[in-house]
Amino acid sequence: MAEKSGADILVECLIDLGVEVVFGYPGGAVLPIYDALFDHPKIRHVLVRHEQGATHMAEGYARSTGKPGVVLVTSGPGATNAVTGITDALMDSIPMIVITGQVPTQLIGTDAFQEADTVGITRHCSKHNYLVKDPAKLASVVHEAFHIATTGRPGPVVVDIPKNVQIATAPYAKPLGFEHASYKPQTQADPSAIAQAVEMLAKAERPIFYTGGGVINSGTKASALLRELAELTGAPVTSTLMGLGAFPASSPQWLGMLGMHGTYEANWAMNKADLIVCVGARFDDRVTGRLDAFAPNSKKIHIDIDRSSINKTVEVDLPIVADVGNALTDMITGWKTHGHKAADLSEWWARIEGWRARNSLAYPESREEIMPQEAIAELYRASKSAKDVIITTEVGQHQMWAAQHFGFEAPNKWLTSGGLGTMGYGFPAAIGAQVGNPDSLVVCVAGDASIQMNIQEMGTATQYRLPVKVLILNNEYMGMVRQWQELTYESRYSNSYSDSLPDFVKLAEAYGWTGIRIEGPQELAAGIRQMIDTPGPVIVDCRVAKLSNCFPMIPSGAAHTDMLLDPNQIAGIMSDEAKALV
């Protein structure tokens, strides 16, 4: 068999695995791979401006297309710059393969130029990682890396390749199917658990589906199955931040997001339910609030592909370890086989309607200032005419307002950093989503502070003519930090003011973008319309009310029933116990 260099083997593998796009940045330790890519125009390389940008682009690409995202960076600083994105992908279960160059094997451990212990650094922020020291093993490692990244609970896998391994040669044949010796994710549910779950669901008087990112990760079929099961049972549905879009916001069964900034009806329904069916969510602290007061009188069913998510923070009555799609299929079959009919939930729904009537997402109107919530609502209205809309966000108040006021109808259209809460995620994620969905309207909802965390990627969008739209809700503050300081530190605004902001419109022009400034409520609709209608990338500096707070809110360490609906309920001080919580 003809031998190939490690770099060629890697590129062959990527082609065999169906990789279309690689987000990367060259450097000394990956030069052989970049040279191999030069001969393979089949793989599109998107040159980023900073390696963190590459990782979030890969996440955005993966989340919006369902395919794994691929990142290629050099050793040392290339790899360390990628660490935030790798951790982000681990927390949010995003399939991603990160290929890092490494110094040649004989220099490993000598503090060589641009050497970093990449496998050591990424060991606990990746699903798995490899240091490949032999080109003959490269093909099987790369195929295995894709398998691990995309199956079970998806996540980032790092493959570290020393430069001499990229140059050295070995025979290459496309690896055929393999069975991993120890990695065998459980994807099919225990049938007796499914039968029990169906029974519990049929008997429940106050059921609720609490769904999460696992539904999206399981594929579009899982979202369809969730809709079917919800319809069969007539039960209300709420979702985590990561799960938005799996269930249509226009459905009367939809209660909105739950948790810290969730709706009144979603959180009260969770508190008063007699059965919670958790589908691909993980009882995160943003969702549960105070644990000992979380859904106190309910039985809980937890469907998750990751056994370690079960009973991690909340003990459940019936664990089901399985892929969400498979478990939902089995439950629907079980429901139908037993001839169950939707129970009479009218009393339950009457209570829910009572909570819904509180209209917890309402916000004060203003003729002088743009309310940030109104900007999102306007974006939602205006983008309905587009045939496909993908929304990404940075992290902070604007993220929560987008989650609350934009109605998502389909999965893979909402990209946000949930677990790690990475400021700087949204803009590169939008670029990645646009690469994977060239005809979609991709809008990054950003804050004035978080957009600056990866603003250098404006050059990437220009270079590849990616028409992403960035809507900055500019309140001249790190809004969520300021809000917490107002609520818990008596408005002592320590370092949360965004001083020395750039002129975003001039910045847009400097990069060859279109820049739009929206200064008052009268300009809002026209400004957003102009953003959508302008071809090419657009940045919108939308000046919003400076001191708006994001409500409703469950303060740290409080129960779902202690939800705050408006600023009048705020004392401005908190106990040390509450302050110690994040």
Added chain:
Amino acid sequence: MHIQEEYSERHVLSLTVTNEAGILARIAGLFTARGYNIDSLTVADITPDHAISRITIVTNGPPKVIDQIIAQLDRLVPVHKVTDLTANGPFVERELALVKVSGTGEDRIEALRLADVFRAKVVDTTIESFIFEITGTTDKIDNFVGLMRQIGLVEVGRTGVVGLIRGKEPN
């Protein structure tokens, strides 16, 4: 505000893992990253082709945390199987220690007498010292070392615990 301590119990976990570079760091790092305790950890390969290692970990924590430790270990890619020996019925656990004791006269005779009671072997001797080899449970070794401390303990080396389920079935 004060940090509160929780009730915790001791568990012996037995893992089979792929014998690859970094596996020990992966396991040990999981414990530190998630704030779990390691009382002892042993590792050695156990198959003729050196492909599989057994890692025995003695840990302690509240029952809920022990369950989490097992689930977290189990989802690591190179981990084949995790068995909670403590929860799994009767099992044998042993630890080996080398115990260096120095002394003369009556102390020397007492050391030998105690070693005999504990079935410890003398594996090195000089006019003024012994090295004893002792195997047994952690408690037994603790007791032996405690007694030797009163006589003239110089230093101790311990292997940490290994364990297997009793009976003919594998872990």
